[in-house]
Structure formats: C-alpha cells, structure tokens
Amino acid sequence: MRRSRATEAALLSAVFAACGASALAQDLPLPDLKAVATLREDLQLEVWINGRNTGLVAAVEREADGRLRMRADEMRAVGLEASGMGMVELAANQGLSAAYDDAGQRLMVTADIDQLAIQRFDLSVRRETAGAPRQDLGAVLNYILSADAGQVDADDALGVDAIGLALDGRVFGRFGALASGVSASHVGDETRIVRLDTTWSWYDPKRMLGLRGGDYINGGFAWTRPIRMAGFQVRRDFATRPDIVTMPSPRLAATAAAPSTLELYVNDSRILSRPVGAGPIRIDGLPSAQGYSNVRLVLADAAGRQVAVDAPFFATPLLLRKGLADFSAEAGFARRGFGVESADYAGSPIVSASLRYGVRDALTVEGHVEAGAGLVQGGAGATVQVGGLGVVSASLAASHVDDRGGALAAMVFDSRFAGFYVSGMSMRASDGYRDLASVTSRPSFYRNWRMAGDEPPRAIDQVTVSTPLRLARLMRDGDVPVLSASYSAQTPASGPRRQVWSGSLRHTLADRVTAYVTAYASRGERRDAGAFLGISIPLGSSGSATAGVQAQGGDTIAFVEASRAETQAQGSYGWRGRIEQGAQQGAELQGAYRGRNARVSGAVQYADGAARGQVQVEGAVAWLGGVGAATNRLEGSFALVEVGAPDVPVLYQNQKVGRSDRNGRLLVRNLEAFEVNRLSIDSQDLPLELEADQTERTVTPMAGGGAIVRFGVGKSPPAVLLTLHRPDGGFVPPGAEVIRPGVTERAIVGYDGQTFLTGAIADGDLRVVVEDGNECVARLVLGAAASEGGRHVVDAVCR
Structure with a gap:
C-alpha cells in the first residue's frame, strides 16, 4: 500500500492519543518509536527523466530517511544506466539525483548524459519463425522435348x-534427396545419350550444413578455379537459414542533448521517424543492400536545433559478419568431359578445402588448400572494408608439382568515391603455378614439347x-542517366593476350521510355568492334517495343521488335517478334504458353531466303504421398495442396495460383525453400454441405522437396436455416426461443422468423416460446436431406 509522511504522522498521533486516554485504565506499553522511524515504503511511481515523462511506472523503495532505491533492471527499463541485477541507491550514482513527488506520485530524476541508458533501435527484418523444414516421400521427373527443323541455305530442302530430350529426376524423403540427369539427342544419323550429374x-x-555425395562442384574463391568432382562434400549452407544475415550491416551511434525527434534516411529515403529522450542512441540492423549506401541520422529538438550524422556504408558478400564462418571440404575424384x-x-x-571467417565486421580472412595427383597447393587472403569507400581483398597462393613450384597473387576491389563506382580484379600467376583444374584435365595441346x-x-x-x-537537361524527366565503361584482359598460358573494351549509356525517360547506346572493341586472335543504339517503349504492364541499329563486323542492321513477358502463372503466355533490314534481311517470331500441365514454346526464323523453326515442350511428372500429377517443371520446392473439394481457389502468399482439380488437389510450384510459405483457400467457394477445418496453413519445405498440405475439408455438421411462420402467414416475432427435445441450448429467432439449428438430423416437434410467455409447436420435417449432412433451408408453421 502506498503511504505518505503525513499518513505516518497521523498514525503516530492516533497511537499516542489512544495510549494517553487509556493509561489510567490499564498499563499499556509505549510504542517503539525506533521501529516506526525505520518504516520503508514500496511505491509504484511514474518516472520523469530530465523533465520528460517516460510514460513508464517503476517500483521504487523509499527509506524512512528519504533515500530512494530501484532494482538495476528497472532502471535500465526506464532509460537509466545500471549494471547488475540488485538494488541500487539512486543518490549514490555520481551525476544522478532523484526526488519523490508525493502529490503527483512521480519520481523526478535528473541525470547526466553518461547516466542515461543507450536508446536502442533494431531495424533488422523480423522473419516469421519457421518450423522444422520437411519433405514428404516423393519423386519428380522433369523433361524437355525439343525439335529443330528447316534450311541452312535458301536452296536446302x-x-x-x-x-x-533432357530428363532430370529426383527422389526425396527423410533420407535427403537423390537426383540425376540425362541428355539425349539425335542429329543426322547419330544418337547420343549422356548422363549428367548424379548427386x-x-x-x-x-x-547450417549441407552434405553431398556423388557429383558436385568444389568450393573456392575468386582467385581459385572450381572443378567438378565425384565423392563427398560437406559445406556451410547459409541458404538453410534465411533468418541469418551474413553481410555486416551498418550501425549508427549519436547522442541527443535534449528530447528530440529522430529521423533516419537511407539513400535519401526516410525509413524511421521517432521521438527520443536525451542521451545516447544506437541504431542496429540497418538495411544492407549490396553496394554503396549513404545513411543519414537527423536529431531535431523542440527549439528547432538540428544535429545530423552522415555514415557512408559499403555492403558486399566478400565480407562476413563478425563471428560467422563459411567453409567447404571435398574428397573424391575429378570429373572430366561433363556434358560430353x-x-x-x-x-x-x-x-x-576452403574457409572464410569474419574476424570483425570490417575484416574477413580466408584460406584454400588443394592436394592430389602429385599437387600440393595452398593460399590465404583477407578482405578489408576501407571506411565507406569500399572493400579491398588481397590473396596469395603457392603450388608444388613435379619438382616445380609456382605462385599466384590476386587483388579484388569494389569502391565508390567522387561519385564513381569502381570495381576490379587483377591476378598474376608464375609459369610454374598449377591447381587441380590443370593437373586433372586431359592434355589438349603441346607446350615446350610436352602435352x-x-x-x-x-x-x-x-x-x-x-x-x-547529373545533367539538368537529361534529368528533367525520368531517372538519372548512367554511364559505364569496362576493360577486361587475359593472358593465357599459351596464345595471344585477349582484351575487350566496352561502354554503355542508359537513360530511362518519362513514362518508362528507355534509350541506350552500347559499344565494344576486342583484340586478340582477331579484332572486332561493334555498336548498338536503341530506344524501348513499354506496351502496357508486361510488354515493350524496341527500335534500334547495330553495327558489327562491318555490317549494319536496323531492327524493330516487340515482346510480351511470360510469367510463371498458369495460363500465361509470352511472345516476341523481330524484323531486320540492312546487311541481313530477316524476321523472327517466338511464342510460349504455360498450361496447367506443361509449357509449350516455338520459334520461326527467316533470314536471306532460308527458314527454320523450333518447337519445345517442357513439364514434369510428380509423385507425392501416393498421388501422381502432371505439372510444369519443378526446379525448386513445391506443395501438393489437398483441398478436399473441386474448383476451390488456392492462394500462395495471398496471391491466387489456381483452383483445385476434380479430385480436390492442386500442385503449387516455386515455394521458397527453408522459408515460411503461406497457403490458403477461399472458403466462400466451398459448397454449402462442406466446411474446412482450416483455411490457412504454413509449410517450410526443404530445397527441391515437396510437402503435402491438407485443409481438412469435409461434410459440414447437419444444420438447418429454419423460417417459422404463424398460422396467419406472418413471421414468429424476433426474440422467441426454440426448444428442441434433448438439446439444452435454446435457439433465438431473429428477423423474418429465421433461426439457425445445428446438429439437426431427424424430424421432430419444436417448442417455440415467445416473449409474452405464449407457446406454439412447429413440426420440423427434413426428409431425405437429413442424412446427407450440410446446410438446409426449411420452413415450418408454429401452431
């Protein structure tokens, strides 16, 4: 109970008066004044800090001498700095004072900046907690059947x-997934069948682990060369945990001298606006989109004074967040001639084996080793963030094989300064440097008289x-035009050095009209150059038309083309038409349609009097939970939705993806692996005699796996919408109660004499009690419909 000092004084006065009045009648002991003086109050007070109402109530202990104490966790909760978990005497903290406002039941705190707790804001995306990923026992066979016909020259028949024919299939379940692919072709008189990967x-x-056995590609970095292997691989797989952010995210800190309004901008877009108290502020979990971002924090107090903090930030997958490790280890045999x-x-x-580790948010180290076939190779590197300018990565490696040694050095940089985005890579290797890609490949040419x-x-x-x-004339409408240029050069172990220069200028004008110009030049075994100029105009939400000119190899061609983009939705279609004039005259027409069970596409080309055509059919056959289904290609995860009724709309992430078939099922493709996927049905399209246990379910599938999702649609419990009439043809008045034999709960009659009865399975008499106490009896006749379940509409006369 909350008590004040005045209450204590009144209590003591009453005690003394009582003692004095009865002293003559009996010998009573005097009150213990020392005990009364040490009474402690347990208060619940509204906390004010530096004149600002925190809006919080805290538990405060007030000693008889006026000292105030709080628990350390309560102090942190209201915005005061404290350590530990015990009781803290407020006046004992230097720079902190507190007073008890008895009339207002407030705790008035005055605190220096360093006595205020850090106000933390975490802007990281909160993902819905995913259940354990699952995949039910099933199998998938994807197929692509194609044919190519026509003429090479105008005189050909x-x-x-x-x-x-390309086939790739997989079987999956609790044991994991076993997948394999085959490619078959018939060209002229030759037929070839080649097995692809089996994994x-x-x-x-x-x-966050992934295990693979069979065929796979080993891990590595930008300065290593991957190879195909057969054997066993264990690796870190961050894709299994989408909630884990692997790249370091920017972090901001500031201090508000007075209560202020905080506004946070990322690339000039405001993402946060919130009042804050005086004291230190820390913002974590800022969006870390890959590339350069500028973060700006603005604090504005009641007097209009502003403090701004700018923090340029560069996010890249080359860096790992502090404490995260990424690795891969493989053992087996090199595979050669894949696809052949x-x-x-x-x-x-x-x-x-490969390993990366985030030592700090701004420093990631890495290492890679290879061995076998007489080779020993190893290397290490580090990636460092240089403030907001970008990142630099440097690596060194050495190898030894056949009594010959070699070395490799590489550097990668990705940065932004003075308004320019610059990225690049440079690598040098000595003549003796080798790796697994070189020592396991088949000899293909002579070098120094050796294969x-x-x-x-x-x-x-x-x-x-x-x-x-940023040219005012070009920026008047649309986006800012972007100019880019690139250079690439490679010196092979044998042969001439190859170099390519390229540049482009792209500008999106008003109404999404885009103009572009691109040019390139190459030098090596042969020289080449070309340029492309065009303008693209949108046609509705999914189409576009483009006109342009291209010059390449001394030939100039003008072209006009129009297209419509195809989507993954059932019933979608796309097309593209192109006409060329100039050094080459020709036309091309493409089209595609995605049905419920397959996708069909075709193309026809005409050039210089010769015509060609292609046709392709692709789809899949899936088996899940003993049910087979034909569908479009299943590259990723999927779900077999068992609605239990035909022609019911099914939604994925609140978007309609189809209707259940005559068996009450629909196969939903392209689910996000290891993510929470939300599936739902539109119960308004269920027949009256059916109802669903649930209208929304979630599923978290494994990569490439399938899961069965059941909605439990079944027969509705027998129910009757009963309309009660009077003998004169009017309705039984609202508020009347319907009493059924053997049923405790009474049904209430609404307007127009209507009431709803559940569990009605047989004919019978109903007692109807109206508000004036009068009763009548109505005969409920269901007939043959009663045994069918569902909902029924019945009329009855109450007599």
Whole structure:
C-alpha cells in the first residue's frame, strides 16, 4: 500500500492519543518509536527523466530517511544506466539525483548524459519463425522435348535436323534427396545419350550444413578455379537459414542533448521517424543492400536545433559478419568431359578445402588448400572494408608439382568515391603455378614439347567504372542517366593476350521510355568492334517495343521488335517478334504458353531466303504421398495442396495460383525453400454441405522437396436455416426461443422468423416460446436431406 509522511504522522498521533486516554485504565506499553522511524515504503511511481515523462511506472523503495532505491533492471527499463541485477541507491550514482513527488506520485530524476541508458533501435527484418523444414516421400521427373527443323541455305530442302530430350529426376524423403540427369539427342544419323550429374544431398538447418555425395562442384574463391568432382562434400549452407544475415550491416551511434525527434534516411529515403529522450542512441540492423549506401541520422529538438550524422556504408558478400564462418571440404575424384562423357573420372584421389571467417565486421580472412595427383597447393587472403569507400581483398597462393613450384597473387576491389563506382580484379600467376583444374584435365595441346592441360592463365585484369550523369537537361524527366565503361584482359598460358573494351549509356525517360547506346572493341586472335543504339517503349504492364541499329563486323542492321513477358502463372503466355533490314534481311517470331500441365514454346526464323523453326515442350511428372500429377517443371520446392473439394481457389502468399482439380488437389510450384510459405483457400467457394477445418496453413519445405498440405475439408455438421411462420402467414416475432427435445441450448429467432439449428438430423416437434410467455409447436420435417449432412433451408408453421 502506498503511504505518505503525513499518513505516518497521523498514525503516530492516533497511537499516542489512544495510549494517553487509556493509561489510567490499564498499563499499556509505549510504542517503539525506533521501529516506526525505520518504516520503508514500496511505491509504484511514474518516472520523469530530465523533465520528460517516460510514460513508464517503476517500483521504487523509499527509506524512512528519504533515500530512494530501484532494482538495476528497472532502471535500465526506464532509460537509466545500471549494471547488475540488485538494488541500487539512486543518490549514490555520481551525476544522478532523484526526488519523490508525493502529490503527483512521480519520481523526478535528473541525470547526466553518461547516466542515461543507450536508446536502442533494431531495424533488422523480423522473419516469421519457421518450423522444422520437411519433405514428404516423393519423386519428380522433369523433361524437355525439343525439335529443330528447316534450311541452312535458301536452296536446302526442309527437314528435321535434330531431336533432343533432357530428363532430370529426383527422389526425396527423410533420407535427403537423390537426383540425376540425362541428355539425349539425335542429329543426322547419330544418337547420343549422356548422363549428367548424379548427386545425393542432405541438409541440417540447425547447424547450417549441407552434405553431398556423388557429383558436385568444389568450393573456392575468386582467385581459385572450381572443378567438378565425384565423392563427398560437406559445406556451410547459409541458404538453410534465411533468418541469418551474413553481410555486416551498418550501425549508427549519436547522442541527443535534449528530447528530440529522430529521423533516419537511407539513400535519401526516410525509413524511421521517432521521438527520443536525451542521451545516447544506437541504431542496429540497418538495411544492407549490396553496394554503396549513404545513411543519414537527423536529431531535431523542440527549439528547432538540428544535429545530423552522415555514415557512408559499403555492403558486399566478400565480407562476413563478425563471428560467422563459411567453409567447404571435398574428397573424391575429378570429373572430366561433363556434358560430353557420362563417366570420365580421373584415377587419382584429390581433396580440397576452403574457409572464410569474419574476424570483425570490417575484416574477413580466408584460406584454400588443394592436394592430389602429385599437387600440393595452398593460399590465404583477407578482405578489408576501407571506411565507406569500399572493400579491398588481397590473396596469395603457392603450388608444388613435379619438382616445380609456382605462385599466384590476386587483388579484388569494389569502391565508390567522387561519385564513381569502381570495381576490379587483377591476378598474376608464375609459369610454374598449377591447381587441380590443370593437373586433372586431359592434355589438349603441346607446350615446350610436352602435352599440357588446362593451365591457369598467367594474368587477368578486369575493371568496371560507372557513374550517374547529373545533367539538368537529361534529368528533367525520368531517372538519372548512367554511364559505364569496362576493360577486361587475359593472358593465357599459351596464345595471344585477349582484351575487350566496352561502354554503355542508359537513360530511362518519362513514362518508362528507355534509350541506350552500347559499344565494344576486342583484340586478340582477331579484332572486332561493334555498336548498338536503341530506344524501348513499354506496351502496357508486361510488354515493350524496341527500335534500334547495330553495327558489327562491318555490317549494319536496323531492327524493330516487340515482346510480351511470360510469367510463371498458369495460363500465361509470352511472345516476341523481330524484323531486320540492312546487311541481313530477316524476321523472327517466338511464342510460349504455360498450361496447367506443361509449357509449350516455338520459334520461326527467316533470314536471306532460308527458314527454320523450333518447337519445345517442357513439364514434369510428380509423385507425392501416393498421388501422381502432371505439372510444369519443378526446379525448386513445391506443395501438393489437398483441398478436399473441386474448383476451390488456392492462394500462395495471398496471391491466387489456381483452383483445385476434380479430385480436390492442386500442385503449387516455386515455394521458397527453408522459408515460411503461406497457403490458403477461399472458403466462400466451398459448397454449402462442406466446411474446412482450416483455411490457412504454413509449410517450410526443404530445397527441391515437396510437402503435402491438407485443409481438412469435409461434410459440414447437419444444420438447418429454419423460417417459422404463424398460422396467419406472418413471421414468429424476433426474440422467441426454440426448444428442441434433448438439446439444452435454446435457439433465438431473429428477423423474418429465421433461426439457425445445428446438429439437426431427424424430424421432430419444436417448442417455440415467445416473449409474452405464449407457446406454439412447429413440426420440423427434413426428409431425405437429413442424412446427407450440410446446410438446409426449411420452413415450418408454429401452431
């Protein structure tokens, strides 16, 4: 109970008066004044800090001598700095004073800046907590059937030149997934069948691990060369945990000298506006879109004074957040001739391993080793963030094979300064440097009178520069035009150095009209140059028309084309038409349609008197939970939705994706693996005799797996919409009560004599009690419809 000092004085006066009045009658002991003086008050007070109402109430202990104490966790909750979990005497903290306002039941605190707790704002995206990912036992077979026919020259006869069939299938369940692919072709008189990858995969989202057995590609970095292997691989798989942010996110800190309004801008877009108290402020979880961002924090107090903090930030996947590790380890045999040979594996066992670790948000270190086939190779590197300018990554590696050693050095940079975006990479390798890609490849050419394989290039240089052109005349309408230029050069182990220069200018005008110009020049085994100029105009929400000129290899061609983009939705279609005039005259027409069970596409070309055509059919056959279904290609995760009724709309993430078939099922494609996927049905389209246990379900599938989602649609419990009439033809008045034999709950009659009865399964008499106490009896007759369940409309006369 809350008591004041005045209350204590009154209590003591009453005690003394009582004692004095009765002293003559009996010998009573005097009150213990020392005990009364040490009474402690437990108060619940509204907390004010530096004249600002925090809007919070805290538990405060007030000693008899006026000292005030709070628990440390309560202090932190109201915005005061405190350590530990015990009781803290407020006056004992230097720079902190507190007073008790008895009349207002307030705790008035005056605190220096360093005595105020940090006001934290976490802007990170809060993902819905995903359940354990699952995949039910099932199988998928994807197929692509294609044919190519026509003429090479105008004088050739029309005929079918090639037929192709590509199959990739997988079986999945609790054991993981086993997948394999086959490519078959018939060209002329030759038929070829080639096995592609065969891989078993298994995921552990809790540990963010992925295991693979069979065919796979080993891990590595920008300065390593990946190879295909057959064996076993264990790796970190961040995709299994979409809630984990791997890139460092920007963090801001500021101090408000007085209560203020905080506004936060990212690239001139306001993302936060909130009142704050005086004291330190910290903002975490800022959006970390890849590339350069400028974050600006503005504090404005009641007097209009403003303090601004600018923090340029550069986000890149080259950096890992502090404490995160990414790794990959493989052991097996190198695979050669992928897509040409079914089982060409090198005979020597090999191993490789890669590791990245975020030492700090601004520093990530990495290492890579390879061994086998007589080779030992290893390297290390580091990526450093240089303030808001960008990142720089440097790596060194060395190898030893056949008594020869070699070294490699590489540097990658990605930055922005003075309005320019610059990214590039440079690598140098000595003549003796080798890696697994070179020692396991089949020899293909002579070098120094010896057969040599796929040796690493001796030098690679790449640089790209882009900048927005802030020209008032061009910026009057539409977006800012962007100018970019790039240079790429490579010096192979054998042969001439190859170089490519390119540049482009792109500007989106008003109404989404886009103009562009692109040019390139190359030098190496042969020289080439070209330029492209065009303008694109949107046609509705999904179409566009483009007109332009291209010059390449000494030939100039003018073209006009129009297109409509196809979507993944059932029933969508797309097309593209193009006409060329100039050094080459021709036309092309393409079209595609996506049905419920497959996608069909075709193309026809005409050039210089010769005509060609292609047709392609692609789709999939899936089996899940004992149910087979034909559908479009299933590249990723999917769900078999069992609605339980035909022709019911099914929604995925609140977007309609189709209707259930005659068996009450629909296969929903393109689910997000390891994410919470929300599926729902529109119960308004259910027949009256049916109802669903649930109208919304969530599912978290494994990558490439399938899951069954059931909505439990079944027969509705028998129910009757009963309209009660009087003998004179009027309605039984509202408020009347309907009493059924054996049913405790009474039904209330509404307007127009209507009431709703549940569980009505047989004919019977109903007692109806009106508000004036009079009763009548109505005969409920359901007939044969009673045994069918569902809802029924019945009329009855109450007599």
